[in-house]
Amino acid sequence: MSGVLLGLVMGVAVGLALAWRLAIGPLHRDLDSLRRQLDGTSPDRPLPLPGDARHLHATESLRESVQSVLKRYQQKLSLLAQQRKELDAVLTSMVEGVVAVDNEGVLFTINRAAASMFAVDPRQVRGRRLVEVVRNPDLRQLIEKVLQTRTSHEAEFTLFGENERIVRAQGAALQEQNEPGLGAVVVLEDITQLKRLEQVRRDFVANVSHELKTPITSIKGYVETIVHGDVEKTEDIKRFLNIVMRQSDRLNSIIDDLLALSHLEQGTQREPIRLSLQPLAPVLTDSIEVARAAAEQRRISLELVCAPQLTAQINAPLLEQAVTNLLDNACKYSEPETTVRVMGEEREGEVWVHVDDEGCGIEAHHLPRIFERFYRVDKSRSRKLGGTGLGLAIVKHIAQVHGGDVSVTSRPGSGSRFTIRLKTEADSGRQGDSGSA
Numbered sequence: 001m002s003g004v005l006l007g008l009v010m011g012v013a014v015g016l017a018l019a020w021r022l023a024i025g026p027l028h029r030d031l032d033s034l035r036r037q038l039d040g041t042s043p044d045r046p047l048p049l050p051g052d053a054r055h056l057h058a059t060e061s062l063r064e065s066v067q068s069v070l071k072r073y074q075q076k077l078s079l080l081a082q083q084r085k086e087l088d089a090v091l092t093s094m095v096e097g098v099v100a101v102d103n104e105g106v107l108f109t110i111n112r113a114a115a116s117m118f119a120v121d122p123r124q125v126r127g128r129r130l131v132e133v134v135r136n137p138d139l140r141q142l143i144e145k146v147l148q149t150r151t152s153h154e155a156e157f158t159l160f161g162e163n164e165r166i167v168r169a170q171g172a173a174l175q176e177q178n179e180p181g182l183g184a185v186v187v188l189e190d191i192t193q194l195k196r197l198e199q200v201r202r203d204f205v206a207n208v209s210h211e212l213k214t215p216i217t218s219i220k221g222y223v224e225t226i227v228h229g230d231v232e233k234t235e236d237i238k239r240f241l242n243i244v245m246r247q248s249d250r251l252n253s254i255i256d257d258l259l260a261l262s263h264l265e266q267g268t269q270r271e272p273i274r275l276s277l278q279p280l281a282p283v284l285t286d287s288i289e290v291a292r293a294a295a296e297q298r299r300i301s302l303e304l305v306c307a308p309q310l311t312a313q314i315n316a317p318l319l320e321q322a323v324t325n326l327l328d329n330a331c332k333y334s335e336p337e338t339t340v341r342v343m344g345e346e347r348e349g350e351v352w353v354h355v356d357d358e359g360c361g362i363e364a365h366h367l368p369r370i371f372e373r374f375y376r377v378d379k380s381r382s383r384k385l386g387g388t389g390l391g392l393a394i395v396k397h398i399a400q401v402h403g404g405d406v407s408v409t410s411r412p413g414s415g416s417r418f419t420i421r422l423k424t425e426a427d428s429g430r431q432g433d434s435g436s437a
Contacts, residue, residue, distance in 0.1 A: 097188035207374030306344035
């Protein structure tokens with residue numbers, strides 16, 4: 001009897017073992033397959049369907065649940081990958097620099113604009129501490145404030161290097177709802193050009209006030225002297241009135257030039273300035289004739305070199321004014337018995353108009369600002385010669401409304417060359433960008 005009982009127990013045990021193997025074995029294999037898929041070591045394919053009809057219903061139900069979880073997991077991975085790709089595209093295309101660090105100051109995001117500002121390779125600096133990558137104490141202090149206070153902060157500082165730049169930085173804490181801070185992010189905006197334009201505007205207001213006040217003060221002083229009867233001789237009164245007349249002419253010239261600049265700016269904004277394909281030589285000839293009297297008075301020779309067949313898209317009266325301004329400038333700063341040359345040539349698919357003089361030249365540090373309004377290289381000499389300080393600014397605007405530009409090359413003691421670049425094609429530009437001077 002005991003033998004029969006022992007055999008029965010052994011048979012049940014063998015049956016249970018066989019059932020366990022048939023039911024649980026495939027589940028182990030499925031779970032192992034799932035693990036490898038989650039680890040990324042197995043191809044992305046569905047778990048194998050049961051091939052043994054003896055699988056338990058519970059096993060099949062568990063397998064289906066696991067398969068559903070795996071599918072949702074893969075969908076979330078795909079969504080995260082797409083979102084990361086979109087975020088990278090946005091950061092890469094941003095003009096502003098973006099820098100993000102964790103709570104330990106380790107850099108985990110830096111876009112191309114920020115990397116350019118700090119002259120680093122974004123692929124090599126990720127994962128490194130910010131203090132190792134950026135040598136700017138202002139930025140580090142800003143990030144430390146954000147990490148310590150978990151509030152937004154702003155700062156403005158200068159980045160020194162090959163090109164000095166002024167940067168406005170805005171920092172904020174990285175955090176999720178009901179979660180501790182994840183780090184800090186800083187957006188960097190290059191405001192160098194904005195600061196330059198603000199300075200130009202301030203200089204313009206100060207300069208125009210000074211330029212207008214000088215002749216007005218002179219006029220007022222001489223008129224008061226005459227009115228109060230402090231001058232008895234007719235010759236003195238006549239001399240004072242001549243001074244008043246010269247100052248009035250100077251005041252009128254400044255106002256005329258300001259109105260000319262305003263007309264150029266408003267004209268390009270409201271309606272296109274008409275350009276047409278015309279020969280260049282007649283325009284340059286007219287400019288020389290306008291400047292000839294002043295040149296002869298200073299014993300300066302004027303020469304023209306321009307092929308008759310050379311044409312460009314121009315507005316003849318405006319271009320004549322620009323070249324005349326350059327000629328007037330060249331004659332004022334050239335010594336007697338020298339030559340001023342006007343040349344027209346086709347070069348690099350454009351038409352270039354050069355005005356060369358043999359004058360005193362211009363030092364290098366003046367050249368970047370030479371076309372700003374009221375900017376003077378030699379203030380006392382410029383005013384003595386009757387300049388308003390607006391002639392070159394007008395030339396710049398005229399070149400821009402032609403779709404071109406103007407430049408200068410000069411060296412002290414070797415004269416100067418001013419060059420206006422013009423377009424040759426009909427669609428090259430009916431309206432230039434008025435810019436700011």
